[in-house]
Amino acid sequence: MKALYCQQNSPGEEVTFVFQERENLHPTRDNDVKVQVRACALSWIDTKLLSEMKMEKELLPVGREISGIVLEVGRKVSFFQPDDEVVGILPLDSEESGLCEVVLVHEHYLVRKPEKVCWVEAAGTVRDGVRAYTALHYLSQVSPGKSVLVMDGASPFGTITIQLAQHRGAKVISTAYSLEDKQFLERLRPAVARVIDVSNGKIDVAESCLEETGGLGVDIVVDAGVKLYSAEDELTSKSQLLPHKHDIITLLGVGGHWITTERNLQLDPPDSHSLFLKGATVSFLNDEIWNLSNIQQGKYLCILEDIMEKLSSSVFRPQLDEPIPLYEAKVSMEIVQKNQARKRQVIQF
Numbered sequence: 001m002k003a004l005y006c007q008q009n010s011p012g013e014e015v016t017f018v019f020q021e022r023e024n025l026h027p028t029r030d031n032d033v034k035v036q037v038r039a040c041a042l043s044w045i046d047t048k049l050l051s052e053m054k055m056e057k058e059l060l061p062v063g064r065e066i067s068g069i070v071l072e073v074g075r076k077v078s079f080f081q082p083d084d085e086v087v088g089i090l091p092l093d094s095e096e097s098g099l100c101e102v103v104l105v106h107e108h109y110l111v112r113k114p115e116k117v118c119w120v121e122a123a124g125t126v127r128d129g130v131r132a133y134t135a136l137h138y139l140s141q142v143s144p145g146k147s148v149l150v151m152d153g154a155s156p157f158g159t160i161t162i163q164l165a166q167h168r169g170a171k172v173i174s175t176a177y178s179l180e181d182k183q184f185l186e187r188l189r190p191a192v193a194r195v196i197d198v199s200n201g202k203i204d205v206a207e208s209c210l211e212e213t214g215g216l217g218v219d220i221v222v223d224a225g226v227k228l229y230s231a232e233d234e235l236t237s238k239s240q241l242l243p244h245k246h247d248i249i250t251l252l253g254v255g256g257h258w259i260t261t262e263r264n265l266q267l268d269p270p271d272s273h274s275l276f277l278k279g280a281t282v283s284f285l286n287d288e289i290w291n292l293s294n295i296q297q298g299k300y301l302c303i304l305e306d307i308m309e310k311l312s313s314s315v316f317r318p319q320l321d322e323p324i325p326l327y328e329a330k331v332s333m334e335i336v337q338k339n340q341a342r343k344r345q346v347i348q349f
Helices: 047-052 119-138 156-167 179-187 205-212 237-241 245-251 269-278 294-312 326-337
Strands: 002-007 016-021 032-041 059-061 065-073 085-089 102-106 110-112 147-150 171-176 194-197 218-222 252-260 281-284 346-348
Touching: 002 326, 016 326, 032 119, 065 102, 065 119, 085 119, 085 294, 110 294, 119 156, 119 218, 119 294, 119 346, 147 156, 156 171, 156 218, 171 179, 171 205, 179 194, 194 205, 205 245, 218 245, 245 252, 245 269, 252 269, 326 346
Parallel strands: 147 171, 147 218, 171 194, 218 252, 252 281
Antiparallel strands: 002 016, 002 059, 032 065, 032 102, 032 346, 065 085, 085 110
């Protein structure tokens, strides 16, 4: 069987993706589940995090969000039996590539896939669902009547976050990075309270949010990156669309929660003082924490089950591209690794 792997030749170099003929699977261990993969979603590989966690390898397996059919179970497996339909996320240190016909997975990384949910939707929603739950339920407490600002709401993660916040009764504001994104967000049902088009750089996000909330500020902000420096220091065109960290602090309400994906966020004393005066918090969104520590494995499995239930009941309507055949996986993964895919890419077997 062939599987896709990521190869990093030397530090600082761009990674390359290669298909490798893999050896036969080792025998199924006590808690292992052998899964015939039917779909696998592609996600950006965080080589820096893997390096920091001492998980570097010459060949990194590619593809972790999988859905498929159980072929065989270990003798101590209690959750599943052959022919069950399952979905899950392979752990960060997994030796298995999800872009392979058959994989071995510990039973505690899988949940049952609802019958009415298709393979592609299950694999394509599970990671964004975990990120949305982590942001809105564990790093903040979304509840009816709260206001939530979702940056880049037309992204796959942004779309699921908007839908989860609305399902919990929150009022949602979102930013759009292009006219297409704005039109997509305006078509969402239930409707987003306000779509802020930042593509021309003329609209002030903080001012728009304060206007929408009657000057009180937003309760929860989920960013998609922030501008850390002044405009002349920013090099990429995308960074020009990001809000400045001062804008986010300005639009946060009293007791607000700022959930950031910016791992290198630097807060100066005036920033900290503003947050102190508001009693606001800053939390860092790292969805790998569930797999890096098994202490909350039960909660993690409950999240996965709830994501599938909401997908089955159409609460979640994911942003998926057309299913991609396995022979195009290498090209698609290169696009994903360069952050050039605007919809979730899913390989269908």
